[in-house]
């Protein structure tokens with residue numbers, strides 16, 4: 001069942017319509033990643049949900065309680081049971097870690113001390129109570145910010161690019177901890193990001209935004225494997241884009257005959273192949289190609305290939321390589337699995 005429901009939300013700043021009818025459902029206890037290019041309206045949507053901005057139209061409700069329904073209803077941010085973890089700088093610099101976490105709890109609450117310890121343990125910072133924010137690393141500060149957000153037991157936690165200031169290694173571990181902490185408390189999470197890898201690896205639901213609307217929402221697998229359109233395919237992961245003609249359920253492409261995803265109708269159009277669907281085989285078996293470049297990542301590598309087009313320009317194809325780097329310049333290609341079709 002949905003906990004957070006956003007229906008037809010619109011928001012303009014002067015003449016600029018930033019949200020143009022956003023619909024989004026987030027199941028209770030799930031973490032949704034709102035993914036989209038810079039300026040598409042992600043932060044504005046977060047601010048409308050938090051109650052910091054008033055919507056021009058549409059509704060926002062949490063657990064069936066209507067929070068935003070212009071022109072009449074606008075529940076104040078502090079009455080929404082929604083917490084916000086901003087990008088950085090969220091902590092009060094003059095308060096200790098414990099006082100920062102306790103900030104949202106009632107002063108006379110006898111469980112205050114215990115709750116602070118529990119939350120710090122949850123985010124892996126037990127024993128840090130007396131430290132000042134300046135004595136913490138960026139990742140530790142973000143964990144404290146999360147603990148503080150969780151302290152008043154919000155129904156929804158909104159996170160606005162909370163990992164963007166962290167370096168790559170730290171980002172992955174803080175991300176995993178945030179996910180675990182949200183799961184442990186049962187809070188529903190709403191994560192704004194423009195990082196597709198972060199969205200796919202962290203969220204239960206990925207909502208792709210473009211020009212002020214959610215164009216597709218689904219599990220990470222759905223959005224990656226069955227993108228709604230070519231722009232989503234290109235934005236969510238790397239895509240090899242091919243012109244093709246389809247007849248009788250078979251697509252003829254510069255990479256040979258491929259199987260389009262179900263529902264494909266005959267005609268010409270565009271296919272999207274994911275790099276991990278492209279395999280290197282012997283050049284007399286697969287589609288002949290030339291290795292142009294390889295990029296080694298450790299756990300795998302990308303190989304940039306050029307396939308001789310059908311009389312046209314060579315087609316660059318990116319494929320994932322498991323195993324050895326190709327030693328010869330000439331290789332063959334084979335594409336496995338159904339490919340998206342637009």
Ligand code: ATP
Nearest residue numbers: 013016018036037038039040041042043044045194
């Ligand atoms: P980013 O990933 O760069 O943070 P975003 O998708 O979060 O981008 P928003 O911050 O929601 O995008 O901004 C969407 C558009 O709304 C931008 O064109 C921005 O300039 C504009 N905008 C946001 N807040 C205001 C404001 N208070 N007044 C006027 N324009 C605003």
